[in-house]
Amino acid sequence: MQSSVTQPQSATPGSGGPPPEVGPPPRRSSGRAWEWSLAALLLLPNLVLLIVFTYRPLLDNIRLSFTDWNISSPIANPVGLSNYIEWFGRDDTKIILRNTLVFTVATVGISMAVGLGLALLLDQKLKGRNIVRSVVFAPFVISGAAIGIAFQFVFDPQFGLVRDLLARIGVASPDFYQQPGWALFMVTVTYIWKNLGYTFVIYLAALQGRRADLDEAAEIDGATAWTRFRRVLMPQLRPTTFFLSITVLLSSVQVFDIINVMTRGGPQGNGTTTLVYQVYQETFVNQRAGYGATVATVMFVILLAVTVVQVRFMDRGKQA
Amino acid sequence: MNEFSRRGFLGLAGAAGVAGLAACAGTGTSPTTGGGGGSSNTIEFWSNHPGNSKPVEQEIIKAFEAANSGLKVKLVDAGKNYEEVAQKFNASLAGGSLPDVVVVSDVTWFNFALNKQLSPLDELLSTAKIETSDYVDALYNDYNLDDKHYALPFSRSTPLFYYNKDLWKAAGLEDRGPKDWDEFLTWAPKLKAAAGSDKIVMELPDGSNYLDWVFQNIVWGYGGAYSKEWTPTFSDPNTVKAGTYLQNLAKDGYLKLSKDPAPDFTAGIVGCSMMSTGSLGGVSKDAKFSVGTAFLPGDGNCPTGGAGVGIPANISDDRKKNALKFIEFLTNAQNTVTFTQATGYMPVRKSAVDLPEEKAFLEKNPNAKTAIEQLPKTRSQDNVRVLLPGGGARIGKGLDQIVQGQDVATVFKGLDAESQQVFDSQIKSKLGA
Numbered sequence: 001m002q003s004s005v006t007q008p009q010s011a012t013p014g015s016g017g018p019p020p021e022v023g024p025p026p027r028r029s030s031g032r033a034w035e036w037s038l039a040a041l042l043l044l045p046n047l048v049l050l051i052v053f054t055y056r057p058l059l060d061n062i063r064l065s066f067t068d069w070n071i072s073s074p075i076a077n078p079v080g081l082s083n084y085i086e087w088f089g090r091d092d093t094k095i096i097l098r099n100t101l102v103f104t105v106a107t108v109g110i111s112m113a114v115g116l117g118l119a120l121l122l123d124q125k126l127k128g129r130n131i132v133r134s135v136v137f138a139p140f141v142i143s144g145a146a147i148g149i150a151f152q153f154v155f156d157p158q159f160g161l162v163r164d165l166l167a168r169i170g171v172a173s174p175d176f177y178q179q180p181g182w183a184l185f186m187v188t189v190t191y192i193w194k195n196l197g198y199t200f201v202i203y204l205a206a207l208q209g210r211r212a213d214l215d216e217a218a219e220i221d222g223a224t225a226w227t228r229f230r231r232v233l234m235p236q237l238r239p240t241t242f243f244l245s246i247t248v249l250l251s252s253v254q255v256f257d258i259i260n261v262m263t264r265g266g267p268q269g270n271g272t273t274t275l276v277y278q279v280y281q282e283t284f285v286n287q288r289a290g291y292g293a294t295v296a297t298v299m300f301v302i303l304l305a306v307t308v309v310q311v312r313f314m315d316r317g318k319q320a
Numbered sequence: 321m322n323e324f325s326r327r328g329f330l331g332l333a334g335a336a337g338v339a340g341l342a343a344c345a346g347t348g349t350s351p352t353t354g355g356g357g358g359s360s361n362t363i364e365f366w367s368n369h370p371g372n373s374k375p376v377e378q379e380i381i382k383a384f385e386a387a388n389s390g391l392k393v394k395l396v397d398a399g400k401n402y403e404e405v406a407q408k409f410n411a412s413l414a415g416g417s418l419p420d421v422v423v424v425s426d427v428t429w430f431n432f433a434l435n436k437q438l439s440p441l442d443e444l445l446s447t448a449k450i451e452t453s454d455y456v457d458a459l460y461n462d463y464n465l466d467d468k469h470y471a472l473p474f475s476r477s478t479p480l481f482y483y484n485k486d487l488w489k490a491a492g493l494e495d496r497g498p499k500d501w502d503e504f505l506t507w508a509p510k511l512k513a514a515a516g517s518d519k520i521v522m523e524l525p526d527g528s529n530y531l532d533w534v535f536q537n538i539v540w541g542y543g544g545a546y547s548k549e550w551t552p553t554f555s556d557p558n559t560v561k562a563g564t565y566l567q568n569l570a571k572d573g574y575l576k577l578s579k580d581p582a583p584d585f586t587a588g589i590v591g592c593s594m595m596s597t598g599s600l601g602g603v604s605k606d607a608k609f610s611v612g613t614a615f616l617p618g619d620g621n622c623p624t625g626g627a628g629v630g631i632p633a634n635i636s637d638d639r640k641k642n643a644l645k646f647i648e649f650l651t652n653a654q655n656t657v658t659f660t661q662a663t664g665y666m667p668v669r670k671s672a673v674d675l676p677e678e679k680a681f682l683e684k685n686p687n688a689k690t691a692i693e694q695l696p697k698t699r700s701q702d703n704v705r706v707l708l709p710g711g712g713a714r715i716g717k718g719l720d721q722i723v724q725g726q727d728v729a730t731v732f733k734g735l736d737a738e739s740q741q742v743f744d745s746q747i748k749s750k751l752g753a
Contacts, residue, residue, distance in 0.1 A: 072432050158589060285403065286710035286742075287709040
């Protein structure tokens with residue numbers, strides 16, 4: 001930082017002349033220093049909070065992942081890589097990874113696709129659209145635990161709404177609480193319902209800020225609706241799509257409340273257990289906080305890799 | 321610059337989010353020492369209000385404060401169930417302010433005691449000259465580790481056999497519970513025929529909701545056990561026999577698992593169940609049919625359950641003294657009766673059943689009497705369920721798999737291996753330490 005401030009400024013690009021012998025006026029240099037100081041000052045509080053509440057615990061978590069810490073014990077003994085070896089070798093790891101993948105892909109994909117569809121629909125001049133917009137957004141602000149409790153009744157195999165609807169068309173309701181596949185379906189649908197309002201409102205904001213003249217020009221050029229959607233609208237929505245793909249992915253991976261309320265990670269032990277639920281289960285139920293930290297660290301690495309890929313993908317998309 | 325900012329910002333935001341996620345798991349391992357926060361004149365009581373007992377807890381607290389001027393009790397909502405109270409207590413051990421009195425369940429107390437986070441009460445009790453012989457022996461001794469007691473019984477329960485008397489009558493059965501599980505098997509076809517296709521003969525909680533607790537009755541009934549002391553015995557032929565019995569009940573259409581059998585039973589679509597005594601109040605109030613309760617099948621095969629109250633190890637002696645005073649008051653004969661009658665839990669004092677108000681209550685509520693009469697037939701639970709970390713969840717998962725049709729011997733063999741591994745890695749070295 002120091003050097004950048006004291007370096008002589010180069011000549012105007014393209015001027016072709018030699019650099020002036022004398023550097024920029026000292027006033028400009030001190031102005032930049034002031035800008036940097038102000039930026040540092042403004043960033044400092046957030047930076048301190050991030051370091052104390054995010055990065056320090058992250059490092060502490062990685063340290064704990066190499067120990068056998070029982071959450072109630074004041075002592076944590078180092079165990080080397082054995083927690084990691086156990087995680088990679090355990091039978092339930094595959095099931096939990098699969099659950100996490102299915103849940104995340106479904107919730108990210110479906111909530112973004114349906115959110116975009118709803119945003120396109122409610123961007124039209126329709127009667128009562130403001131009310132419908134509020135209705136679509138409302139579930140997002142309700143707590144996950146409350147939604148989980150409400151949806152227990154929706155999916156109840158004896159009294160539930162789904163059972164009633166299926167009975168009307170002569171189909172027996174699956175037992176959503178005892179069959180792992182249906183249980184995962186149930187928590188996935190519940191979370192999509194809760195999260196739809198978020199993707200909807202972000203896409204709606206993006207649609208309202210798009211350039212309508214591009215669409216009109218394409219229409220005049222004879223482009224079909226599908227082509228206009230694909231070639232004109234979607235490129236304009238790309239930054240929004242990218243933003244949503246990261247934020248929805250991170251929030252999906254964090255889902256705990258709905259799973260805890262509806263299935264407690266079951267049926268059959270890990271029917272709906274995702275990585276974040278396993279962290280809880282190992283840390284607080286099995287009291288193996290060291291092993292829980294291992295799962296959290298693995299999750300961190302996986303998510304970091306996915307986020308890097310997303311950023312690269314977005315970057316390449318822009319260059320194309 | 322703009323391009324960098326947007327991409328950089330999103331990338332950084334993503335990284336921070338990801339880091340935040342990973343940071344959720346670990347905190348620290350610094351033990352709380354000394355006073356552990358708190359005030360010596362205010363007793364902080366962490367409870368999940370078992371059996372919707374908050375009003376009755378407040379009533380008892382009010383009486384305690386009236387009888388002990390200068391002492392206040394702060395009742396803290398510490399979670400919706402025993403596990404959440406344990407989580408909150410764990411969080412406080414890592415550096416927060418410790419409570420004076422905490423509710424610890426039959427499952428959660430042991431880990432705290434083993435890691436020296438609960439005070440052994442024996443010395444405190446003897447210093448305060450508090451007599452413990454009036455506590456029901458089976459319940460008092462549930463909190464024993466290395467000849468020291470780490471909690472006193474508070475909201476204690478056992479499972480009961482609940483049945484729909486109307487269905488029993490329609491099936492031509494006597495008005496009683498089955499003597500054993502073989503007899504129940506002879507009754508099941510009659511019950512199914514009387515119930516019709518839209519009703520269920522028996523519903524039990526699933527493996528995520530304490531099937532492993534009530535199933536001990538069936539296991540013990542067939543001469544098996546989850547463990548003998550610390551040795552897992554799932555592969556014992558008698559335990560396997562019990563597992564096969566459970567599987568066949570489901571296969572033959574007599575048994576269904578659910579998150580909570582109480583609503584289905586209360587609605588009259590389930591013929592019978594094994595549920596906690598704590599469900600008795602709600603079921604009796606809401607059912608539109610005649611509810612019957614009976615001892616669990618078999619003789620002396622009823623597991624104890626529920627929770628006690630303990631005192632953290634790392635608080636000052638003054639606070640411990642006051643905490644014990646409150647616990648003694650909370651669980652005295654008079655208050656255990658008040659608590660029992662409001663919730664359905666069992667009185668934890670022997671002398672409670674001789675109090676006139678309890679006698680009158682039992683006279684009016686014969687179903688509540690079943691739990692008390694069953695008390696001498698209770699048995700402490702098997703170690704691998706109740707004392708091994710994650711024992712209940714582990715066994716529950718196995719039982720779910722069995723009900724869904726997986727091979728009983730294979731599932732139980734796996735449980736033997738897992739339980740042994742957990743004992744070796746987490747318990748063995750700490751016993752007697």
